Amino acid sequence: MHYYLCKKIRSMTTEKDKSTEEKIKEAARIVFMKKGYSATRTRDIAEEAGLNLALLNYYFRSKEKLFQQIMMEKVQMMFSVLFPIANNPETSLEEKITLLVENYITLLTKNPDLPLFVLSEIRNNPDHFQSKLGINLLKDSSLIKQLLEKRPDINPIQFLISLLGMTIFPFVASPLLQAANLVTENDFGDMMEQRRKLIPMWINSILDCR
Amino acid sequence: MHYYLCKKIRSMTTEKDKSTEEKIKEAARIVFMKKGYSATRTRDIAEEAGLNLALLNYYFRSKEKLFQQIMMEKVQMMFSVLFPIANNPETSLEEKITLLVENYITLLTKNPDLPLFVLSEIRNNPDHFQSKLGINLLKDSSLIKQLLEKRPDINPIQFLISLLGMTIFPFVASPLLQAANLVTENDFGDMMEQRRKLIPMWINSILDCR
DNA sequence: GTCTATACAAAGATAGAC
C-alpha cells in the first residue's frame, strides 16, 4: 500500500522514520537547487539519496509533488527574513535596515543559489506557485510606517526594492559578474562581507541627505 | 544534404532565405525565454514557428546548438548597454549613470524576462556559456576611472553592483514582489518609469553626501 | 527545402517479489 495513505498512522506510532523520507528531501533540495525542476531527473535524486527510484514515488507520489514541497520551503526561507523584521514594532528604522542587510547576507552566503532558484522557477512555471503569502503582510508593516514617517516624500515600496536590490542582486548576478571579470569567485565572499556595512551606510545617505 | 554543410554557398547566392531559418529562431526566442532550456521541447518551437519539427534539425543540427545561438544573443543584449556607456570617455560620470539607468529600463521594459533568463541558464548549465566577454572591458573603463577620481574611498565595483541592483533587480524579482503584494502587475510599469529619475537621484546622494 | 513517418533514448511512474 502506498505511503501517503498511511502517513498519519505512522507518524502517530513511530517517530523514528525520519531517515528515508528525509534523505529523499535532502537529496531533492540539492539536485533541484542545482539544476532547476525541468533539468532534474528523478533518477538523479534517487542516486544522490543513495536510494532506489521507486521510493520517490512511494513517499511523494510524483516528481511534481516532491518539488512543490521543496519550493515552498525555499520561498519561505526568502521571506522569513523580511517579514519578521519588517513587522517588529520594537525596532527603529535604522535597526531594521541593518538587520535586513545582515540577515540576508548571512542567509544567502550559506545558500547562494536560493534567490535565483526561487525567482526563475516561479517565472518558468507559475503553476508551481499559486500560494498567497499573507496579503498585505508588508504593506501594513511597521517598516513601511516608519519610512513614511521619516520621508513622506519617498515611495516606501521604491525604497524597499532598492534596498533588496543592493542586498540580493549580487547573489543572483554573481555568475554574470564573474563572466564580465568584475569579480573573481574568491573576492565575492569578501565583497559581501564589506556590504554588511556599506549598504546601510549608503541607504542612510539616501534617507538623510536632501 | 544537410543545410549547415551548404550554408555558405546559399548565403552567397540567395539572400532571400531569411524566412524559414529566421522563423525558427524567432520561435525559439519566445519559447526558450518563457520556459528555459530544459522545459522547452523542440516540438514547442516547431509549433510556435508553424513549421515541421524536422526543420529544426535541418537548420540547426540540434536543440543544444539552436539554444546556444539564442543564448549568445541574449547575453550580448545584456552587456550591450553596459559596455559602450562605461567605455565612452566623452561623457561625465553623472551622464553615464543617467544613461545606464535609462537604457536598462528601456531595454528591460521591452524584454522583462531577459535578465532572469540569462542568469538562471548560466547557473543551471555553465557549459552553455563558456564565452569570455572581453577581459577587463570594464575594469579599465572610463566609468571606473571617473568613480575613483570622484570618490577614491569607494570601491567602484561595489558601487556599480549597487547601481545595477537597483536597476535590474526589480525586473528579476517582479513575480515575487507581486506574490508579496508589494506591487500589482499594473503598478509595475509606472514604478519603473519613476525609477528613471529616482535611481540617479539616490545614486547621487550616495556619491555627494558625506 | 519541406514534409511524414519512425527510430531511438531518456525519464516518470508502477507492479510485484521480498
Next chain:
DNA sequence: GTCTATCTTTGTATAGAC
C-alpha cells in the same frame, strides 16, 4: 518499506519521399 524489473510517455534526431 525497499528493491528489481518493466510499462508508458515523451522528446530528440533521422531516413526517405516529394
